[in-house]
Amino acid sequence: MTDTPEPVLRWRVRRELLVLKVVATIVFVLIAVLNLDDPRGVILADGAAVMAAGLALRDILAPVRLSADGEGLVVVKGFAGTERVPWNEVERIRVDTRTRFTSRTELLEIDTGETVFLLSRFDLGVPCRQVADELRSYRTGS
Structure with a gap:
């Protein structure tokens, strides 16, 4: 097998x-x-x-800005570098939403305690909330 x-x-x-x-x-x-x-x-x-x-x-x-597998995340860092972040170092995954005048922006925040990675919808190609939900469910296996 x-x-x-x-x-x-x-x-x-x-x-x-x-x-x-x-x-x-x-x-x-x-x-x-x-x-x-x-x-x-x-x-x-x-x-x-x-x-x-x-x-x-x-x-x-660096077209792929974020990827996730069973070991953790790979996030673009700097101009075109990447950093691997094991799941056990990820403290929080959340979406920061700001409204200013008539404009609304969302950023995906991946907090490792020492570093906060910020990714926008333009980086991810899909809404930040969708990515956050997929990451949380992938991390927990549900």
């Missing part, structure tokens, strides 16, 4: 957002090229292009 491997749950940046960042980079570069006679416009467009390219590069290098 063979051992069946435990399932691995993965949450990643949606491909549509990566495409949007790449398109934004191209648009900002085109704006800079078409406005070479306006130095301030070129600086602003170049800055925006660099930022959009950096965000796109991060999505290419």
Whole structure:
């Protein structure tokens, strides 16, 4: 009889957002090229292009922002690094919801006591509450 491997749950940046960042980079570069006679416009467009390219590069290098298996979690840390967090080090998984004016934001918080990992819906590709519920049930095995 063979051992069946435990399932691995993965949450990643949606491909549509990566495409949007790449398109934004191209648009900002085109704006800079078409406005070479306006130095301030070129600086602003170049800055925006660099930022959009950096965000796109991060999505290419580390598309999976969070994964879970029987041993624990793997979370993106820094620009594109990862950190493995065993389940016994996870103290709390919760969703922090903030409302400001008409905007509502949610962040998934994974607290290890020493480090708090914050992930948004844009990092995970699905609502934070859904991920928190899946992690809690996966952790407890129910």
